[in-house]
Amino acid sequence: MLKLLFKSFTFLTIVLGSSAIAAESPKVVIWKFDDVRVGEKARLLPGFKRVSDWAVKNKTVISMGVICDSLTTPNVDDVTWIKKNAIENGGYIEFWLHGWDHKKIKKADGTDGSEFNGSDLETQKKHFKDACDIFNKNTQLTFNTFGAPYNQNDENTSAAMDVSPNLTNWFFGPKDKKRIILGRSINMEVATGKVSYDKFIQDYKTKTPSSPLVLQGHVGQWDDSSYNDFVKISDFLSKEGWIAQTPRQWAGSVKK
Numbered sequence: 033m034l035k036l037l038f039k040s041f042t043f044l045t046i047v048l049g050s051s052a053i054a055a056e057s058p059k060v061v062i063w064k065f066d067d068v069r070v071g072e073k074a075r076l077l078p079g080f081k082r083v084s085d086w087a088v089k090n091k092t093v094i095s096m097g098v099i100c101d102s103l104t105t106p107n108v109d110d111v112t113w114i115k116k117n118a119i120e121n122g123g124y125i126e127f128w129l130h131g132w133d134h135k136k137i138k139k140a141d142g143t144d145g146s147e148f149n150g151s152d153l154e155t156q157k158k159h160f161k162d163a164c165d166i167f168n169k170n171t172q173l174t175f176n177t178f179g180a181p182y183n184q185n186d187e188n189t190s191a192a193m194d195v196s197p198n199l200t201n202w203f204f205g206p207k208d209k210k211r212i213i214l215g216r217s218i219n220m221e222v223a224t225g226k227v228s229y230d231k232f233i234q235d236y237k238t239k240t241p242s243s244p245l246v247l248q249g250h251v252g253q254w255d256d257s258s259y260n261d262f263v264k265i266s267d268f269l270s271k272e273g274w275i276a277q278t279p280r281q282w283a284g285s286v287k288k
């Protein structure tokens with residue numbers, strides 16, 4: 033009898049113990065890689081293939097932002113690469129919308145602006161619609177996440193985005209009742225295209241980032257040193273208990 037009681041007690045402890053662990057929400061890292069172009073003139077840069085090969089090898093997910101005017105003259109091999117690697121087709125990448133042309137503009141007041149910072153409402157609407165349509169036409173995939181060029185948005189952007197109701201998640205956006213915002217905390221790039229493991233660790237220890245931790249990278253510009261530092265950062269985060277998700281996966285878990 034005593035033996036049986038002991039057994040039940042052990043069983044109960046194990047069950048309670050594991051449910052306590054399951055109830056704790058996981059720490060999520062989201063890799064945000066910007067500036068995919070897949071046109072005849074502006075081809076896919078080798079850095080994107082390098083990091084996608086890394087994701088496949090490690091069976092871990094990443095996300096990449098597409099600049100869509102490159103699809104007006106698409107390169108067949110690069111578009112095939114997108115389709116093959118898309119998470120919808122069994123790959124490891126969520127592709128998201130990183131604008132139509134990524135261009136800088138002059139605002140009406142003469143100051144510097146960009147595609148979604150200083151353009152009028154109709155222009156921003158057209159850019160959202162054209163970008164979503166041409167991506168879908170070429171890849172048969174649908175964007176669910178938006179991240180603006182230069183991470184710049186203005187008072188028109190949220191209303192303009194209503195033309196593309198599938199865009200339910202927004203990288204580094206302002207507070208928005210209609211969409212799930214993925215915020216920014218610490219960075220892994222110290223300058224555009226330059227990753228530093230040492231600086232990342234320093235910031236991680238002093239600022240203790242909360243989940244989800246979105247880390248932006250311009251992988252097309254990375255040299256070997258930046259790539260190697262990125263791999264070290266990923267290994268460090270794994271040991272710290274962080275798991276990778278795509279923006280869509282994370283947003284899905286929040287909505288539940």
Ligand SMILES: [Zn+2]
Binds near residue numbers: 066067130181182
């Ligand atoms: Zn960009």
